[in-house]
Amino acid sequence: MCMNDGHFLLVQGDTETHLDDIAAILPAAGRLRLVDVLGKQREVTGSIVEIDLLNKRIVIG
Numbered sequence: 001m002c003m004n005d006g007h008f009l010l011v012q013g014d015t016e017t018h019l020d021d022i023a024a025i026l027p028a029a030g031r032l033r034l035v036d037v038l039g040k041q042r043e044v045t046g047s048i049v050e051i052d053l054l055n056k057r058i059v060i061g
Contacts, residue, residue: 006056007019008058010034012061022036030045044060
């Protein structure tokens with residue numbers, strides 16, 4: 001079964017962000033660091049509440 005039918009979504013409240021080029025999600029104190037394929041980093045506040053592999057969603061709370 002091939003699950004590569006699109007990119008994951010990062011869901012935080014009513015906001016959905018496509019994780020097109022994200023290579024890693026690293027936990028930090030009360031936030032998550034997103035690292036893209038070129039090494040560029042950005043942070044979002046919150047922690048992972050749910051990872052839904054079937055619907056390709058990572059929910060942040």
